[in-house]
Amino acid sequence: MTTDQSEVGYTFDDINSIAKDVLQKTQHRPTIGIICGSGLGGLADKVDQPDVVHYHEIKEFPVATVQGHEGKLVFGKLEGKTVVLMRGRFHYYEGYPMWKVAMPVRVMKAMGISTLIVTNAAGGLNPEFNTGDLMILRDHIDLPGLTGECVLIGRNDERFGPRFPATVGTYDDQLIKQAKAIAQELGYGPVLREGVYIMIGGPTFETVAESRLLRNWGADAVGMSTVPEAVVAKHCGLKVFGISLITDMCSLSYDAVNATTHEEVLKIGQKRAGDLQKLVSCLIGKIQD
Ligand SMILES: O=P(O)(O)O[C@@H]1C[C@H](O)[C@@H](CO)O1
Numbered sequence: 001m002t003t004d005q006s007e008v009g010y011t012f013d014d015i016n017s018i019a020k021d022v023l024q025k026t027q028h029r030p031t032i033g034i035i036c037g038s039g040l041g042g043l044a045d046k047v048d049q050p051d052v053v054h055y056h057e058i059k060e061f062p063v064a065t066v067q068g069h070e071g072k073l074v075f076g077k078l079e080g081k082t083v084v085l086m087r088g089r090f091h092y093y094e095g096y097p098m099w100k101v102a103m104p105v106r107v108m109k110a111m112g113i114s115t116l117i118v119t120n121a122a123g124g125l126n127p128e129f130n131t132g133d134l135m136i137l138r139d140h141i142d143l144p145g146l147t148g149e150c151v152l153i154g155r156n157d158e159r160f161g162p163r164f165p166a167t168v169g170t171y172d173d174q175l176i177k178q179a180k181a182i183a184q185e186l187g188y189g190p191v192l193r194e195g196v197y198i199m200i201g202g203p204t205f206e207t208v209a210e211s212r213l214l215r216n217w218g219a220d221a222v223g224m225s226t227v228p229e230a231v232v233a234k235h236c237g238l239k240v241f242g243i244s245l246i247t248d249m250c251s252l253s254y255d256a257v258n259a260t261t262h263e264e265v266l267k268i269g270q271k272r273a274g275d276l277q278k279l280v281s282c283l284i285g286k287i288q289d
């Protein structure tokens, strides 16, 4: 582990050693990784033959501090595929540096995954959206990255990926197409959306003026996660699929102010998580290893 700012992060050897240690605690060898958003960890309960590894059992793993994020890895079978779920993710606003927020993605890659599915709770900015909608991520805006907090800042080890990675095509076209078809089959057409997710640092929710700004920048939904994980995943060659549960609508007008709370986010999560889980499970069933 290094402390010099020019070399921040875990080395390639650190990551491989963490992955090796974790794999000793499970019989499973996952090919698909899933990061569960706030209140969306229930998918882990659907896993067959589960092996649970708590984050505190893993050396160098951060601690999940946010309500709705339990802090454990769940290995097992879903729809016949071997998966690892992160039931609890790390957020920048918890005080972790970006590279630490996304470090589990590199660990999952070192454990053998080739596809990463990321879910999150997000606020709707597109006025055509409704609370409870499911939005497939077509693209993202890395607001922290644009302002100098890109997750890949620091010395680059080419064994992880290139120094200047392309981010076009981060979200896999084929997975998007498959997810849309599944959503139609499941009858989710009326609540299914596709759009652009923007990450803010948090933990404050947006002001009305900020929501207007983010909307004008082309974002359909706003959240406080996902982007560093997706950037690191693309950097190391993983296929990525992202989906947001719209848990609240951001206020674009001072006449109709909705003061979002985390409790509200979790409540909508509880109500709608089942549909999101069903969609993600069916998608997992279609992924070619
Ligand atoms: O982990 P996610 O992105 O689902 O969590 C969202 C963003 C904040 O962490 C929290 C706000 O309620 O939910």
Ligand code: HPA
Residues within 6 Å of the ligand: 121, 122, 123, 124, 205, 206, 222, 223, 224, 247, 248, 249, 250, 260, 265
């Ligand atoms: O409105 C929101 N803003 C940012 N993050 C969020 N996560 C859930 N809802 C929101």
